[in-house]
Amino acid sequence: MKKNLKKVRTGLDLFFKEHLRKFKGSNVGLVVNQASINSNYKHAVDLFSENNTIRLKALFGPQHGIYGNTQDNMITWKGFAHPRLNIPIFSLYGKTRVPTEEMLSKVDVIILDLQDVGTRIYTFIYTMANVISACKRFNKKIIVLDRPNPINGIQVEGNVLEPEYSSFVGLFPIATRHGMTIGELAKLFNEEFKINAELEVIPMKGWKREMWFDDTGLPWVLPSPNMPSLETAMVFSGTVHLEGTNISEGRGTTRPFEIIGAPFIDPLKLLEVLWRENLKGVFFRSHYFQPTFNKWEGKLCGGLQIHILNRNIFKPVITGIAIIKAIYNIYPELFRWESPPYEYVYDKLPFDVIAGTDKLRIQIMDNLPAMEIEKSWDKDLSTFSKIRKKYLIY
Numbered sequence: 419m420k421k422n423l424k425k426v427r428t429g430l431d432l433f434f435k436e437h438l439r440k441f442k443g444s445n446v447g448l449v450v451n452q453a454s455i456n457s458n459y460k461h462a463v464d465l466f467s468e469n470n471t472i473r474l475k476a477l478f479g480p481q482h483g484i485y486g487n488t489q490d491n492m493i494t495w496k497g498f499a500h501p502r503l504n505i506p507i508f509s510l511y512g513k514t515r516v517p518t519e520e521m522l523s524k525v526d527v528i529i530l531d532l533q534d535v536g537t538r539i540y541t542f543i544y545t546m547a548n549v550i551s552a553c554k555r556f557n558k559k560i561i562v563l564d565r566p567n568p569i570n571g572i573q574v575e576g577n578v579l580e581p582e583y584s585s586f587v588g589l590f591p592i593a594t595r596h597g598m599t600i601g602e603l604a605k606l607f608n609e610e611f612k613i614n615a616e617l618e619v620i621p622m623k624g625w626k627r628e629m630w631f632d633d634t635g636l637p638w639v640l641p642s643p644n645m646p647s648l649e650t651a652m653v654f655s656g657t658v659h660l661e662g663t664n665i666s667e668g669r670g671t672t673r674p675f676e677i678i679g680a681p682f683i684d685p686l687k688l689l690e691v692l693w694r695e696n697l698k699g700v701f702f703r704s705h706y707f708q709p710t711f712n713k714w715e716g717k718l719c720g721g722l723q724i725h726i727l728n729r730n731i732f733k734p735v736i737t738g739i740a741i742i743k744a745i746y747n748i749y750p751e752l753f754r755w756e757s758p759p760y761e762y763v764y765d766k767l768p769f770d771v772i773a774g775t776d777k778l779r780i781q782i783m784d785n786l787p788a789m790e791i792e793k794s795w796d797k798d799l800s801t802f803s804k805i806r807k808k809y810l811i812y
Contacts, residue, residue: 423633423634423635424624424635425457425624425634425635425636426457426566426622426623426624426625426629426634426635426636427457427622427623427624428456428457428563428564428565428566428622428636429531429562429563429564429565429601429619429620429621429622430454430455430456430462430465430531430563430565431456431457432620432621432622432623433529433561433563433620434465434469437620438469438471438472439471441471441472441527442471442472443471443472443473444472444473444526444527445472445473445475445524445525445526445527446466446472446473446474446475446525446526446527446528446529447475447476447477447478447521447522447524447525447527447528447529448462448463448466448474448476448477448478448528448529448530448531449477449478449479449480449510449528449529449530449531449532449545449546449549450462450463450477450478450479450484450530450531450532451479451480451482451483451484451485451486451532451641452484452485452486452639452640453486453532453533453639453640453641454531454532454533455637455639457635457636457637459637462531462563463477463500463503466529467503474503474505475505475524475525476505476506476507476508476521476524476525477500477505477506477507477508478507478508478509478510478517478521478528478549479495479507479508479509479510479511480510480511480532480541480542480545481510481511481541481542481545481642482495482511482642482643483495483509483511484507486640486641486642486643487643488643489643489644489669489711489712490644490669490712491541491587491661491760491761492759492760492761492762494509494511494512494513495509495511495512496509496512497509497512506521508521510545510548510549511541511545515544515545515548515586516548516549516551516552517548517549517552517553517556518552519555519556522552522553522556522558525558526558526559527558527559527560527561528549528553528558528559528560528561529560529561529562529563530546530549530560530561530562530563530604531562531563531565532545532546532565532600532641533565533568533600533639533641534565534567534568534599534600534603534641535568535569535641535645535651535654536567536568536569536570536595536596536597536651536655537569537594537595537596537651537654537655537658538576538579538587538588538592538593538594538595538596538655538774539587539588539594539655539658539772540587540642540654541586541587541761542600542641542642543589543600543603543607544586544587544589546562546600546603546604546607547589547590547607547613550604550607550608550613550615550617551613551615553615553616553617554613554614554615554616558616559616559617559618560604560615560616560617560618561617561618561619561620562600562601562604562617562618562619562620563601563620564599564600564601564602564619564620564621564622564811565599565600565601565622566599566622566625566629566631566634566636567597567598567599567600568630568631568638568648568651569595569630569631569648569651569652569655570597570627570628570629570630571597571598571599571602571627571628571629571810571812572597572627572628573595573597574593574595574596574597574799574802574803574806575593575594575595575655575733575734575735575736575795575799576593576594576595576655576735576736576795576799577593577594577773577774577775577777577778577794577795577798578591578592578593578774578795578798578799578801578802579591579592579774579775580774580775583766583770583771583773583774583775583776585760585761585762585763585771586761586762587760587761587771587772588771588772588774589607590606590607590610590611591774591802592606592802592806593795593798593799593802594655594735594774595655595734595735596802596806597627597806598806598809598810599622599625599811599812601619601620601621601622601811602619602806602809602810602811603809604617604619605617605619605809605811606805606806606808606809609809610805610808610809619811621811621812622812625812626812627810627812630648630729631648631651632648644669644674644675645674646672646673646674649676649726650673650674650675650676652726652729652732652734653675653676653724653726653734653737653738654675654734655734655735655738656733656734656735656736656737656738656739656741657675657676657678657724657734657738657741658675658738658772659738659739659742659769659772659773659778660678660738660741660742661756661760661768661772662755662756662760662767662768662769662770662771662772662773663742663745663753663754663755663756663769664680664713664753664754664755664756665678665679665680665683665713665721665742665745665753666678666679666680666707666709666712666713666714666719666721667713668707668709669709669711669712669713670709670710670711670712670713670715671707671709671710673723676723676724677705677707677721677722677723677724678721678722678724678741679705679706679707679719679720679721679722680713680714680719680720680721680745680752681714681717681718681719681720682720682749682752683719683720683721683745683748683749684720685704685705685706685720685721685722686704687748688702688704688720688721688722688741688744688745688748689702689704689722691744691747691748692722692740692741692744695740695744695788697733697736697737697740697788698728698731698732698733699726699727699728699729699730699731699732699733700724700725700726700727700732700737701724701725701727702722702723702724702725703722703723703725704720704721704722705720705721705722705723706718706719706720706721707719707721722741724737733792736788736791736792739778739782739788739791740788742782743782743785743788743791746782746783747785755767755768755769755779756768756769760772767779777794778791781794
């Protein structure tokens with residue numbers, strides 16, 4: 419974290435200072451995980467349970483569990499009773515991903531406080547969408563406590579999801595890197611896609627769109643097990659696409675999504691091809707690693723580490739696609755698109771589910787230059803940017 423920064427105040431910080439009175443006597447359900455802390459490192463569950471103005475009745479957790487302990491996708495978790503507060507903790511990544519009437523029966527208002535990472539392909543924002551929908555259905559108010567987009571709120575990149583590829587890693591037609599806060603996304607989902615719940619977003623104070631997370635003065639807590647740092651979030655919107663291939667995205671290393679590779683890759687051959695793409699703001703360093711779990715567990719993998727030289731000109735999405743395209747071209751007989759299922763989609767290739775289209779895979783297989791792939795996104799990005807603008811708070 420940079421020194422001597424004036425801290426941004428999140429929605430959680432401001433809720434107790436400026437908004438608490440409105441909810442006096444309310445029965446509250448919290449949607450949180452381990453990253454739901456205020457600027458002084460105190461967790462939302464403690465803040466709400468220790469306050470006598472409201473009554474905390476239930477907790478809800480997203481993918482990876484309320485404590486962020488389950489790895490990877492399609493690893494569900496079961497709800498349980500909070501050991502100290504004796505209130506239910508409901509799983510929104512188990513038998514159901516949508517709160518049921520029974521789960522909401524003892525609450526008047528749901529308050530959601532989750533840290534997003536600025537990428538469409540991240541399930542927390544769709545947990546939020548499901549909660550908003552359930553609140554509409556069962557006549558509950560939903561409050562979203564806003565937090566920073568860690569990779570800034572200006573840059574928008576990637577393709578826009580096609581509705582027929584809707585899934586729990588891409589529910590709505592938004593860009594891969596959307597440039598919005600979770601509160602702004604809540605407004606967009608609720609209004610643009612006609613959920614029409616009684617939604618209130620508690621905005622931050624002091625956050626500006628050009629800020630990266632390390633400009634905010636706020637503490638970074640892993641929002642999910644393989645998102646250990648801001649640097650991970652910076653590359654994630656590109657290298658997450660590797661989950662749809664047999665190339666390791668670095669799970670089982672200390673630098674997931676920054677380190678990538680496979681046993682059959684010669685790092686120098688890969689780097690030679692990638693340098694021809696003239697990608698901006700990035701340096702590729704040849705690297706060998708041995709994942710401790712996930713793809714190629716225990717196998718020596720050749721590949722690279724992504725080093726961001728200038729984050730303001732670095733484009734993570736097209737960089738990730740260029741890496742996949744290079745490996746596909748060098749090793750056509752060894753590279754493989756993973757088979758279904760992915761995030762409970764059984765009838766589409768995982769890569770297409772992640773990309774929100776089959777066009778991107780086809781462009782890679784047709785060896786379309788990276789610049790032309792990027793250019794093909796322009797029209798849809800322009801349309802999305804106009805829609806997005808209506809819901810920006812800052």
